[in-house]
Amino acid sequence: xxxxxxxxxxxxxxxxxxxxxxxxxxxxxxxxxxxxxxxxxxxxxxxxxxxxxxxxxxxxxxxxxxxxxxxxxxxxxxxxxxxxxxxxxxxxxxxxxxxxxxxxxxxxxxxxxxxxxxxxxxxxxxxxxxxxxxxxxxxxxxxxxxxxxxxxxxxxxxxxxxxxxxxxxxxxxxxxxxxxxxxxxxxxxxxxxxxxxxxxxxxxxxxxxxxxxxxxxxxxxxxxxxxxxxxxxxxxxxxxxxxxxxxxxx
Amino acid sequence: xxxxxxxxxxxxxxxxxxxxxxxxxxxxxxxxxxxxxxxxxxxxxxxxxxxxxxxxxxxxxxxxxxxxxxxxxxxxxxxxxxxxxxxxxxxxxxxxxxxxxxxxxxxxxxxxxxxxxxxxxxxxxxxxxxxxxxxxxxxxxxxxxxxxxxxxxxxxxxxxxxxxxxxxxxxxxxxxxxxxxxxxxxxxxxxxxxxx
Numbered sequence: 001x002x003x004x005x006x007x008x009x010x011x012x013x014x015x016x017x018x019x020x021x022x023x024x025x026x027x028x029x030x031x032x033x034x035x036x037x038x039x040x041x042x043x044x045x046x047x048x049x050x051x052x053x054x055x056x057x058x059x060x061x062x063x064x065x066x067x068x069x070x071x072x073x074x075x076x077x078x079x080x081x082x083x084x085x086x087x088x089x090x091x092x093x094x095x096x097x098x099x100x101x102x103x104x105x106x107x108x109x110x111x112x113x114x115x116x117x118x119x120x121x122x123x124x125x126x127x128x129x130x131x132x133x134x135x136x137x138x139x140x141x142x143x144x145x146x147x148x149x150x151x152x153x154x155x156x157x158x159x160x161x162x163x164x165x166x167x168x169x170x171x172x173x174x175x176x177x178x179x180x181x182x183x184x185x186x187x188x189x190x191x192x193x194x195x196x197x198x199x200x201x202x203x204x205x206x207x208x209x210x211x212x213x214x215x216x217x218x219x220x221x222x223x224x225x226x227x228x229x230x231x232x233x234x235x236x237x238x239x240x241x242x243x244x245x246x247x248x249x250x
Numbered sequence: 251x252x253x254x255x256x257x258x259x260x261x262x263x264x265x266x267x268x269x270x271x272x273x274x275x276x277x278x279x280x281x282x283x284x285x286x287x288x289x290x291x292x293x294x295x296x297x298x299x300x301x302x303x304x305x306x307x308x309x310x311x312x313x314x315x316x317x318x319x320x321x322x323x324x325x326x327x328x329x330x331x332x333x334x335x336x337x338x339x340x341x342x343x344x345x346x347x348x349x350x351x352x353x354x355x356x357x358x359x360x361x362x363x364x365x366x367x368x369x370x371x372x373x374x375x376x377x378x379x380x381x382x383x384x385x386x387x388x389x390x391x392x393x394x395x396x397x398x399x400x401x402x403x404x405x406x407x408x409x410x411x412x413x414x415x416x417x418x419x420x421x422x423x424x425x426x427x428x429x430x431x432x433x434x435x436x437x438x439x440x441x442x443x444x445x446x
Contacts, residue, residue: 205356206356208353208354208356208357210357210359210360229359229360229363230363231360231363231364231367233363233367235367235370235371238363238366238367240359240362240363240366240402241359241402242359243358243359243395243398243399243402244395244398245392245393245394245395245396245397245398245399
């Protein structure tokens with residue numbers, strides 16, 4: 001059989017089940033929207049993506065927007081494969097965006113177009129300086145609250161995505177949505193311009209609440225479109241197929 | 251058949267079974283403990299395998315007490331307990347590193363996830379997953395989802411060279427349950443059958 005041509009290089013996430021769902025990993029330099037309501041495991045999965053990258057020698061950057069990164073780390077599952085050495089060696093870097101806002105003098109509730117450019121440049125410069133190959137922004141929704149309009153959000157995500165692609169950096173933008181939302185993002189713009197959408201959710205079945213993951217789109221690769229059930233464990237995110245026999249919901 | 255002979259018969263039938271095999275072990279309710287002894291003595295004691303014991307029949311505390319009363323070494327036994335949580339306090343629910351609770355026996359995906367987690371933690375060369383029992387899981391789940399669960403679980407364990415033993419109790423089984431188990435198992439052992 002002829003070999004498939006044009007296969008894109010992969011950023012192997014290191015999350016075994018997730019890489020299987022993606023037929024080998026995220027196409028390198030894609031910008032992926034990781035979306036879901038609260039408590040679905042978005043931050044845990046995003047952090048694991050970075051830890052595996054840092055362990056493999058790929059410089060990884062976590063941009064924390066909603067909470068102080070120290071507090072976030074204290075609440076996260078203690079992964080068996082995480083070592084302080086990753087942070088001490090600079091392979092895994094945490095940056096708090098509010099600190100960056102302050103340094104850039106962005107004190108107003110709403111950012112102007114110029115400030116958006118400045119913010120994108122600041123993040124991209126930092127990523128370039130650090131040689132970042134994997135980046136997470138947690139969450140893009142919190143940044144969008146400072147952008148207010150669809151035009152500004154579109155401008156920000158497009159420019160950021162391009163800047164990260166230019167340095168061959170694979171990124172995950174964490175997006176928060178309401179529990180029963182039909183949309184994949186709070187403002188409806190982010191989902192349209194990202195290269196991939198991974199939906200994490202809580203699914204109720206006969207009174208049981210299951211954490212689920214589903215890849216909705218991923219440019220540059222075939223992928224499973226099935227729903228998977230996940231567990232957050234010290235060994236990382238584990239996935240199994242959702243059993244359909246007893247499901248009462250689509 | 252004497253109790254000791256039942257345990258020995260089980261051990262004899264299982265001793266040459268290769269890793270990645272799935273075995274259906276059907277017993278009379280009276281011989282439940284003897285079968286348990288036969289399986290655990292062989293795998294945990296003689297083969298030094300880690301045993302992942304999925305219980306949906308009685309709580310891990312109860313089964314652990316029984317094992318200790320039978321002088322079965324439980325140091326290599328890791329429980330995935332699907333029943334304690336829904337007993338709402340009837341079990342102490344006090345777990346240790348050898349026990350993981352699943353909220354309900356209807357959360358079959360979570361059973362698979364806990365088994366997967368324990369397999370990853372295990373450093374033993376041989377591993378075995380015991381499902382105790384298909385009959386009690388059938389109380390809480392319909393045959394379609396249970397069949398799907400067994401198929402996915404057993405297929406995944408085979409790939410990892412893990413033994414699977416599915417316990418069923420003769421008096422509580424139905425032809426549908428037997429067919430479901432036979433579909434995924436390589437070998438069926440019936441032991442301790444009541445004499446007519």
